[in-house]
Amino acid sequence: MTDKLEMADAQWREKLTPEQYHVLREGGTERAFTGKYDKNKQTGEYLCAACGQRLFDSADKYDSGSGWPSFTAPAEDDVVEQNRDVSMGMVRTEVVCSKCEGHLGHVFPDGPGENGLRYCINSAALDFEPEDGAA
Numbered sequence: 001m002t003d004k005l006e007m008a009d010a011q012w013r014e015k016l017t018p019e020q021y022h023v024l025r026e027g028g029t030e031r032a033f034t035g036k037y038d039k040n041k042q043t044g045e046y047l048c049a050a051c052g053q054r055l056f057d058s059a060d061k062y063d064s065g066s067g068w069p070s071f072t073a074p075a076e077d078d079v080v081e082q083n084r085d086v087s088m089g090m091v092r093t094e095v096v097c098s099k100c101e102g103h104l105g106h107v108f109p110d111g112p113g114e115n116g117l118r119y120c121i122n123s124a125a126l127d128f129e130p131e132d133g134a135a
């Protein structure tokens with residue numbers, strides 16, 4: 001269902017802010033408690049900041065206290081892909097957007113929901129669309 005979106009590096013640099021580029025294209029991590037959606041409790045959808053694919057719903061967001069937006073599940077099973085990440089001297093599971101392969105964050109096995117997962121996502125990788133924000 002998801003067609004890959006491929007763009008040259010120079011195009012990404014043009015489209016994204018330096019912070020978004022660092023997170024999405026270089027696998028960076030924003031500092032804890034600095035992201036604009038960490039404390040966001042509005043109802044709505046979280047989209048990929050790079051390609052606009054719908055990634056997460058506010059219904060699955062919870063306050064993990066980690067300092068990053070945290071979700072128990074993606075909006076649909078196939079909107080994110082997972083990769084083994086052995087950087088920083090740790091073994092983690094990286095979460096990327098299935099459409100543009102932008103780095104979103106990591107998934108950890110300590111979530112509060114039935115599946116026991118915590119999707120720890122950078123605000124910089126997301127755009128938020130409030131449910132009744134439309135004019």
Ligand SMILES: [Zn+2]
Pocket residue numbers: 048049050051052053097098099100101102
């Ligand atoms: Zn994307």
